[in-house]
Amino acid sequence: MDDTGADALLDFSLAGKVAVVTGGASGIGSAVVDAFAAKGATVVVLDRDLDAARRKVSDGSAATALACDVSEESSVTAAVSAVADQHERVDVLVNSAGLAVLAPAEELGMEAWDRTMTVNLRGAFLVSQHVGRLMLARGRGTVISIASQAATVALPGHVAYCASKFGLVGMTRVLASEWAGRGVTANTISPTVVLTDLGRAAWDNPEGEALKADIPVGRFALPEEIAAAAVYLASDAAAMVNGADLLVDGGYTIR
Numbered sequence: 001m002d003d004t005g006a007d008a009l010l011d012f013s014l015a016g017k018v019a020v021v022t023g024g025a026s027g028i029g030s031a032v033v034d035a036f037a038a039k040g041a042t043v044v045v046l047d048r049d050l051d052a053a054r055r056k057v058s059d060g061s062a063a064t065a066l067a068c069d070v071s072e073e074s075s076v077t078a079a080v081s082a083v084a085d086q087h088e089r090v091d092v093l094v095n096s097a098g099l100a101v102l103a104p105a106e107e108l109g110m111e112a113w114d115r116t117m118t119v120n121l122r123g124a125f126l127v128s129q130h131v132g133r134l135m136l137a138r139g140r141g142t143v144i145s146i147a148s149q150a151a152t153v154a155l156p157g158h159v160a161y162c163a164s165k166f167g168l169v170g171m172t173r174v175l176a177s178e179w180a181g182r183g184v185t186a187n188t189i190s191p192t193v194v195l196t197d198l199g200r201a202a203w204d205n206p207e208g209e210a211l212k213a214d215i216p217v218g219r220f221a222l223p224e225e226i227a228a229a230a231v232y233l234a235s236d237a238a239a240m241v242n243g244a245d246l247l248v249d250g251g252y253t254i255r
Helices: 003-009 027-038 050-058 073-087 110-138 159-182 197-203 206-213 223-234
Strands: 018-022 042-047 064-067 092-095 141-146 184-191 245-248
Touching: 018 027, 018 073, 018 110, 027 042, 027 092, 027 197, 027 223, 042 050, 042 073, 050 064, 064 073, 073 110, 092 110, 092 223, 110 141, 110 159, 110 184, 141 159, 141 223, 159 184, 184 223, 197 206, 223 245
Parallel strands: 018 042, 018 092, 042 064, 092 141, 141 184, 184 245
Antiparallel strands: none
């Protein structure tokens, strides 16, 4: 590769790429949508809240908004079909839709367990599978799934969440193994607590202050920092990154 090619990689440009972001109407997903758009991608937002997704279009961040419940295969099938009809391809998928229901293991109800698994793991698989088929047919693409530090270490009260995120990392590594030879890579990003609106509400308390004290950098992450990691993984600069779990946790899991 000549110097011109190397310089282009270091621009982390997403120009000409079509990116699909689940859960893109809020939280980390919304920050990813904004960052991808700023880097030149054509962004499709998939979200249960269609009105919120449409606001990402009206504010200029996204090109298309589609209703999608990632836990329902019929909804995923319809949404991915619409993406293919409107944009013909998908270059980047970001699985950001997710939820957390916290309780001690002995108290967590089966409804909460099942809902966590259905959204965080089944949902990510369904979208990855359906979008992955489009990518494999073209022989190129990348899948990025938002996991968590809870996929590396055990967190009290997070039994279902940890199980779903550990599963998400495992699923992604299988995709990385099976698909990379056909041009499709897969990776995860594992943040610490992220200061989205929900993150601020959940951790603006003494428990949050105690958790920050266990993070070597002494703070929580910003949504834009997670989005920056997604930009890197979505760019051609990360073409050799496959099956990785990129921890953005301020060093929490090294202790």
